[in-house]
Amino acid sequence: GQQVMQIPQYQHVQEGEDFTTYCNSSTTLSNIQWYKQRPGGHPVFLIQLVKSGEVKKQKRLTFQFGEAKKNSSLHITATQTTDVGTYFCAGSGAGNNRKLIWGLGTSLAVNP
Amino acid sequence: GAVVSQHPSRVICKSGTSVKIECRSLDFQATTMFWYRQFPKKSLMLMATSNEGSKATYEQGVEKDKFLINHASLTLSTLTVTSAHPEDSSFYICSARDYWGGSSYNEQFFGPGTRLTVL
Numbered sequence: 591g592q593q594v595m596q597i598p599q600y601q602h603v604q605e606g607e608d609f610t611t612y613c614n615s616s617t618t619l620s621n622i623q624w625y626k627q628r629p630g631g632h633p634v635f636l637i638q639l640v641k642s643g644e645v646k647k648q649k650r651l652t653f654q655f656g657e658a659k660k661n662s663s664l665h666i667t668a669t670q671t672t673d674v675g676t677y678f679c680a681g682s683g684a685g686n687n688r689k690l691i692w693g694l695g696t697s698l699a700v701n702p
Numbered sequence: 703g704a705v706v707s708q709h710p711s712r713v714i715c716k717s718g719t720s721v722k723i724e725c726r727s728l729d730f731q732a733t734t735m736f737w738y739r740q741f742p743k744k745s746l747m748l749m750a751t752s753n754e755g756s757k758a759t760y761e762q763g764v765e766k767d768k769f770l771i772n773h774a775s776l777t778l779s780t781l782t783v784t785s786a787h788p789e790d791s792s793f794y795i796c797s798a799r800d801y802w803g804g805s806s807y808n809e810q811f812f813g814p815g816t817r818l819t820v821l
Contacts (some may be wrong), residue, residue: 623810625812632795632813633812635810635814678746683810690736692745692748695745697743
């Protein structure tokens, strides 16, 4: 079945360093979403990418959707302690199937 | 933004009892709600998709007779864990999709989760 792989599983960085998490789907996606879950909290929607090659920015966060719509990345520039949490990607299949297939998440720890 | 509530936030029960968890969309209508289970430091595991007015669609490996889902209205879905056992202890999270959502129609809004502990 359709799978979404996400790497790395864990990442420790020093505050101020950059961070990137990658998602790869076994099949072409109609869109991909990114969520952030703070420790002890619930996932919160960050963004949705729909177009091939799309790049979107939210302050220090840059999201990319691959040309083939099978991979995506989230890059954080100059991490801060507030960036701590787990970042999930979730891809939606093509056609009328809007079920999200979730990556396993990348847990980010930021040392002050 | 859209708000989803979940009740209770925590529940402790004895083995063999049933527990009902409610998920409500507070300021929007949700034709579809999702139920997830999350183990500590693990990813979300989709248990079932709940559509208003119809039977829930369960993921492979999820027992429909054990995890009863009812989606009686556009703002309420319930998950009942029947005859709970210690291995059912987990963090259960619901999410809802906004019926009228525009370009982000596929966005899911998550509830705060319910921590279930079965003794």
